[in-house]
Amino acid sequence: MINVGILGSTGYAGQQLVWLLTNHSNANIVFLSSHSYEGDLYSDIYKNYYGFNKNICINIQEAECKLNSIDVLFIALPHGKSFDITKKALEKGVKVIDLGADFRIKSKATYEQWYGLDHQCSELLEDSVYGLPELKRESIKNASLIANPGCYPTASILALAPLLKAKIVDPKSIIIDAKSGVSGAGRNAAIPNIYTECNESIKAYSVASHRHTPEIEQELSHLLGSDLTLVFTPHLVPMNRGILSVCYANLTIDMSQEELYKLYDEFYKDEFFVKVTEDMPETKYVKGSNMCHIGLRLDKRTGKVIVCSAIDNLMKGAAGQAIQNMNIMFGIDEKTGLNFPAMLP
Amino acid sequence: MINVGILGSTGYAGQQLVWLLTNHSNANIVFLSSHSYEGDLYSDIYKNYYGFNKNICINIQEAECKLNSIDVLFIALPHGKSFDITKKALEKGVKVIDLGADFRIKSKATYEQWYGLDHQCSELLEDSVYGLPELKRESIKNASLIANPGCYPTASILALAPLLKAKIVDPKSIIIDAKSGVSGAGRNAAIPNIYTECNESIKAYSVASHRHTPEIEQELSHLLGSDLTLVFTPHLVPMNRGILSVCYANLTIDMSQEELYKLYDEFYKDEFFVKVTEDMPETKYVKGSNMCHIGLRLDKRTGKVIVCSAIDNLMKGAAGQAIQNMNIMFGIDEKTGLNFPAMLP
Amino acid sequence: MINVGILGSTGYAGQQLVWLLTNHSNANIVFLSSHSYEGDLYSDIYKNYYGFNKNICINIQEAECKLNSIDVLFIALPHGKSFDITKKALEKGVKVIDLGADFRIKSKATYEQWYGLDHQCSELLEDSVYGLPELKRESIKNASLIANPGCYPTASILALAPLLKAKIVDPKSIIIDAKSGVSGAGRNAAIPNIYTECNESIKAYSVASHRHTPEIEQELSHLLGSDLTLVFTPHLVPMNRGILSVCYANLTIDMSQEELYKLYDEFYKDEFFVKVTEDMPETKYVKGSNMCHIGLRLDKRTGKVIVCSAIDNLMKGAAGQAIQNMNIMFGIDEKTGLNFPAMLP
Amino acid sequence: MINVGILGSTGYAGQQLVWLLTNHSNANIVFLSSHSYEGDLYSDIYKNYYGFNKNICINIQEAECKLNSIDVLFIALPHGKSFDITKKALEKGVKVIDLGADFRIKSKATYEQWYGLDHQCSELLEDSVYGLPELKRESIKNASLIANPGCYPTASILALAPLLKAKIVDPKSIIIDAKSGVSGAGRNAAIPNIYTECNESIKAYSVASHRHTPEIEQELSHLLGSDLTLVFTPHLVPMNRGILSVCYANLTIDMSQEELYKLYDEFYKDEFFVKVTEDMPETKYVKGSNMCHIGLRLDKRTGKVIVCSAIDNLMKGAAGQAIQNMNIMFGIDEKTGLNFPAMLP
Incomplete structure (x- = not known):
């Protein structure tokens, strides 16, 4: 034990x-x-x-x-x-x-x-090791100190990693428009967090200034091999849990949507917790689980690729990923205690 | 297996x-x-x-x-x-x-x-055996055919059973005012079920005519030892899951709230899935689990007892209880596959 | 002006x-x-x-x-x-x-x-005059000080007034089970009020002890002509606005549901803001308006009448009624500034 | 009349x-x-x-x-x-x-x-006249046939118009990430629209293929004076009403955030229904009203401008704007019947 x-x-x-x-x-x-x-x-x-x-x-x-x-x-x-x-x-x-x-x-x-x-x-x-197992599993195995990734960075990095690793998008063109449930604001008694202020409304916040920006940039820069800056816009959505991260980038080579799917499938083929899905993801399908669903579309008219990832901010975006890291660090099956799907509805 | x-x-x-x-x-x-x-x-x-x-x-x-x-x-x-x-x-x-x-x-x-x-x-x-394990465990063990209880009846019978077994309330005075999340209406494409019709509203429905009424009456009559009729009013509440059943009855003997709590504690002392709680229950604390929380208050001014139970309508109110029944029928630990609390928030 | x-x-x-x-x-x-x-x-x-x-x-x-x-x-x-x-x-x-x-x-x-x-x-x-215009219009006209009614009392008194005025229910049998949206808890930064604590849950609160109880009892006692006590149970429902008050009482004379409807229709026939409806009311149909909808059912099996009223707690339950009172006090059309229906959805 | x-x-x-x-x-x-x-x-x-x-x-x-x-x-x-x-x-x-x-x-x-x-x-x-009064008021006055704008186009065009009119952004860089309440899906009995499927989830839909895309492109191209194509991504958010349109574009000249605000203030200075706000908008502040709130941020690190507009999809995004058009066509005060703010909460 x-x-x-x-x-x-x-x-x-x-x-x-x-x-x-x-x-x-x-x-x-x-x-x-x-x-x-x-x-x-x-x-x-x-x-x-x-x-x-x-x-x-x-x-x-x-x-x-x-x-x-x-x-x-x-x-x-x-x-x-x-x-x-x-x-x-x-x-x-x-x-x-x-x-x-x-x-x-x-x-x-x-x-x-x-x-x-x-x-x-x-x-x-x-x-210290940045604890995103799908990208750093080997380092995590021997780490003493894990920096467990932020919720928005987890969703956003997993969505963009294959593109940056493959160096097929213009790094200056990256925009991340992400949406989070209210549990992301913590258990914090403040007027903007009360039910009647959050319910039936959506807002963007910390526009062009959110602290998860340098974290996402750091990890994507590592993958790309050179420094990048990007736009990151978080939103608050009236639901308890879930993050949807919608990422935009200009494709720099000629590629079909099918080929993009193949790239993603190949990248995540051995990952239990990341599923590349034909449909664009919905947060309900990962709610309460450690799963990350990723879908994508190529917009031929504009040459932009749109990648959409969904996680549960408290699971794959926080505690679930922390347990995944613990499992790896202690050499037990990575799925232990996390091997269940979202509970619907 | x-x-x-x-x-x-x-x-x-x-x-x-x-x-x-x-x-x-x-x-x-x-x-x-x-x-x-x-x-x-x-x-x-x-x-x-x-x-x-x-x-x-x-x-x-x-x-x-x-x-x-x-x-x-x-x-x-x-x-x-x-x-x-x-x-x-x-x-x-x-x-x-x-x-x-x-x-x-x-x-x-x-x-x-x-x-x-x-x-x-x-x-x-x-x-056929009415599959409410807390009241019928022995019969369930040997049953071939289980009639798994309805969601409202599960919550309501568990709330009222100790009072009727003890014969300390006027059976003519029983009123059950129950509230359910929208999953209780099923996965059914009808205008009254769409998001914009259910959201931000509450209603009573099937007043004085809901089909769960005779089911509740049947089981409470068994406990009491004679036939009773009661009022049952279900409501639709804008949330996915959960039933709160608030039950009213006139106490026929002189008793304190403390003594009532003792009666309930004793009745459910060996039951893993039923917890008698000091506070009045909230459905979120049982959501996604097979638990039933029960709280009660004696209103000294009117001589009425108010018992409140909370379950998840799809778990203890349907599939969770069905698995509990299966476990009992096949002689394995009753908690197998059900031994987890609600996930919050 | x-x-x-x-x-x-x-x-x-x-x-x-x-x-x-x-x-x-x-x-x-x-x-x-x-x-x-x-x-x-x-x-x-x-x-x-x-x-x-x-x-x-x-x-x-x-x-x-x-x-x-x-x-x-x-x-x-x-x-x-x-x-x-x-x-x-x-x-x-x-x-x-x-x-x-x-x-x-x-x-x-x-x-x-x-x-x-x-x-x-x-x-x-x-x-001081208790400012419920449907019952006290004449006194309001000349009042200097109006005690504007509470939200739960407004809904509950309007629901029960015809029965008590007609003296056709047992006053000891009255139970009011009322449900309110979260704006009833005020704009108050406290943990139980935050979005993630209220959302996807329902609870009863202040059971057998809510401060609106003596207010309801006072006004219903006036109508009846003698003192009564009753059970009042408020609930918090995950929605911004609305109160649904479901009232139960034992009918003391033989009467049909049709006759009960006639009694209500007659009682409120000149009231613009109270509508007696065939269907049981839903709070969405009065949300954001000063209207009160009332529906009722006679449960022949138990001899109990179930009356259900819906208001918007901030309108007919607070500010709308206050404006209605102001209009009456200043001798202008009672509907001024209030003459609009709920906005759906 | x-x-x-x-x-x-x-x-x-x-x-x-x-x-x-x-x-x-x-x-x-x-x-x-x-x-x-x-x-x-x-x-x-x-x-x-x-x-x-x-x-x-x-x-x-x-x-x-x-x-x-x-x-x-x-x-x-x-x-x-x-x-x-x-x-x-x-x-x-x-x-x-x-x-x-x-x-x-x-x-x-x-x-x-x-x-x-x-x-x-x-x-x-x-x-036929495209009935966006803030851009086409003179043509609307004499029109016989008004094509009332779509909900997403209204929010998006109002957000981007000042930038395109001023020709200070790269038209190839425009991305619109818009979020709508569920009433945008209509009163339509289909499984994806039912409460339990929409609640507690967010999704993007019709990615790179939504029919409002050519409508937005047409109107922005007019303003710019040459054809443009853009990315438009709509989302479904669990709330009844409201659209938040977040628009991204690369600034092509050196400008401060303050100067951008001046541009917007000047552009909309005579418009009652469009307010340029210091804070980024939230949909609740326009819900149920004909108002459009617009906020913006310059992201100096990336040279991108982020403009965010909020409307009520059924009001300024549909019926409210239609009434505004009617008022203009019939020569009465444009605000008639629309001169009220959002009702909170």
Whole structure:
């Protein structure tokens, strides 16, 4: 059994981790920590756990004292909050999977510019691994510190990777128009998040300034072999879960839609969690699962390719992918605890 | 392995069965039949099954030919459609779990009055078992034919059973005001079911005339030991899943709320799938799970007790309970394939 | 022109008043006050008012200084906050329409018991008028202080009034099971109000303890001519607007459903805003309007009558009714500014 | 009074026309026709009209006989159904406002290619006016036949017009990523439209093939003075109403965001129904109104401008704009019957 601790267990990503670990045959929850609910029974906060979970939330200091009893620490804290505990955990030989943004950006300067705070562990950046298994599986196997990808980056990078790897699109032409369910805004009591403000409306937000932009650019630049910049526009959609990432790029060679499909099929042929689909994807078909569906169309009239990917932001976009990374790091079947489809309707 | 066939696999209850069986460690899907989608790949209808299910939907005649290769047949057809195939399956020694209404009402006359058609298998009614495990577990163990309870009856009977068993309420005073998500209306292309007609609205329907009324009355009468009639009012609520059943009755003895809680705790103390909760339940805490949450309040000013139960209409209210019945019938752990909490949010 | 001031203009009821007054041919907004947004442009808070409203929110002290320039003051503040300003306004001859609860309950003791605070203006209770025009139109005409009814009481009293006036139901048997959209919870940043917590779920709340209970009981007791107590159960439904109030009572005389309909038709025959409908009502058909739809069924099997009323909680349940009261108080056509149906879908 | 007839009055656009005309001070509904509900009371189909509308739906033949009694005919029929009646109405001197697509595309060949049917009235195309008042007000004044713009084109053309008129973007770079509420799919009983299939999901549809593409291209080409092609991607969002159109283009000159805002402010400075807003728009702020909100951002890193417009698809995107056109054609205040903001929440 893999012994597990979770920091930030009462946020939505943390709670999704608890759900997945509750049903995971090879893992055991040792502690759940929470800043807001210290001392509370976990099943009093999330009442779906009546009969399933008896943990009482501890604080981060208590969690620190229990590092010796765990094999892996999941961190689901706001950015800037994971530096200290990550160092301590790694020193004790505990593997760390950080669901936050602190170890995703390899350039200290870029991190500090977009996140507006000093990076206090830049020495760890070199060895940290960007935990997108479909692209980095080998590095993940031996990593001690995983920077679990952001939700929008997961969907967007998986959608665009085959094109950039094949170098068949103009990197200056890339536009990502992505749409997320409201759980992406977190479990956060603020007026813009209340039901009556979100319901029956859609908006774009953080236009030309969202923090996931440099993360997507970094990973796509790696694939391409040279630096690129792109436009990324996130939206808030009135639904609980799901991300649809619609990506546009100018094709630089003559290719049919059929050939593009072949490229994608080949690229993802061994991946259980990525399915290239004839139809354009809908988020409901991946909701609550770790799956990513990708569809594409070639617009012959304009020479642009349109790639559309769908994930569940809390699963493949956060906790599901974190479990996938844990499975790889501990050498067990990558699908353990994740081998189920979306539940409809 | 238990070999399984499903009739009506493309309705919402049928699809929920497919989901549960896909993840069930002791069961194996042999065939899926569908009237509307004969010849289609199941994963082309429900695209969440890409990579999980390779069945092609067969018709009911083909299903009939495969009865020899299954141990249990799930029937998720409209009422009146299961008589013939049930007889044939039972003759071949195949156990039958009918998710429809055809074998729930023990009185042929009552069935015919409320459902408006002749019962063509009334000879099977005596041996069929009403599959509510918390009340009928022993009979289910040896049953060949299970009448899987309706969604509203499951929630309502579980809410009221302790009161009626204890004979502490006036049976003439019972009112059930129940609210269901839209999946309860089925996967049915009709104007009242379209998004823009259901969204942002609530209505009561089939007031004083819903077909689940005699089913609830039958089972509560059994518990009480004498016939009762009650008021049952169903509502349609703009959400996919969930039933909240709020039940009112006049208490006939002097009792405190605490004593009422003790009665309920005692009644359900050995039941994994029923939790008596201090708070009044919310459907989200059981959504996608086989759990039933029950809360109650004594209104001292009026002498009425208010009991509130929450289930997922497609799980404990249909497919989840059907799997629970299958597990009991085949002597395996009742929780197999159902041992997970609601996924939030 | 009627000159108008609004206290609490940035809550949902206050905002609905602004909307209605913007389109009202005989009224003129003099000031909008807001505790939370003092100094802000109203159209920066509610951006739907770009091009329609140039007010800057003032605080309550500034509002007090402007009492001389208005004819009527609408108060949409939390209970307990309107005592002082109401006295000052009345002293200056300004009519007051209070959308809060402070002047609805005629008994000081009952108010203090249910609201948990001292009533500081009980001397005004005798002359204040409960502003339900369909029952109190004559008193409203000459009132200086209107206690605008609560949302649940408006729906519930209109549903039950004909039965109680006719004295044909057992007053001990009355149960009101009411369902409200989330705007009923106000514009309030709290975890239970955020989108992901409300969406895809229904719950009952304040069971056997909601503060609208004594208000409903007071008005129905007046109609009946003697005191009654009843059960009132409110629910939160995932939609922005609307209340459906389903009321149950035992009929004490022999009557057909047809005769009951005649009773209702007769009772409301001159009322523009109340329609007795053959079908059971749906909240969408009154959403955004000042209409109340009422339908009913007699359940012959149990001798119970089931009356169902639908209103928009922010319109007939708050701001719409407040405007209706203003129109009556100022002797203009009661329908002014309210003469439009629900907008669908 | 302007005497009005409506063909297709029971679809969502038709019903929105009825709502607007019910409240219009200068118009009078003479007849409502409906293919599906011939002979039915309008208020039995749309129960919000109880007390507001006493029309019985007539069929198209009866409507034809009443052309003499109306001044203007609104046609809200599927494409291909309006040719014949349009000719007849125009011959009798009745003005026609067609909410469908049949007279929007000036090129017969383009229409036939995208809509897949013969155009039977191409002789009317020259004199028909594309009814987007902000761009064509003078032509609308004297028109007999208005082709009322599509919902997506209205939002997209208003968003991009200032850029193309100013010729400061590369026409080959234009991408429109638009999102619509479900009422855009019509009142149509089909499985993909039912609540449980649309709710909690987002999808792109008709990617690189939607029929609104040539309409947008035609109007933007006019503004630019030369032909352009562009990418247009529509999406379905789980909400009743609203379109958000997010438009991307490469800026070809050096300009600041401030200067871009000035360009837009200047372009729309006399337009009541178009507001250029500092914040990026949200559909809720225009829902139920005839307003269009436009916001924009310059992404300096990529040289791309991102313009975002929000409308209500049934109002400014259909019936509201049709009434605006009627007002202009009949020489009355353009805002008549449309002078109200969105109702929140």
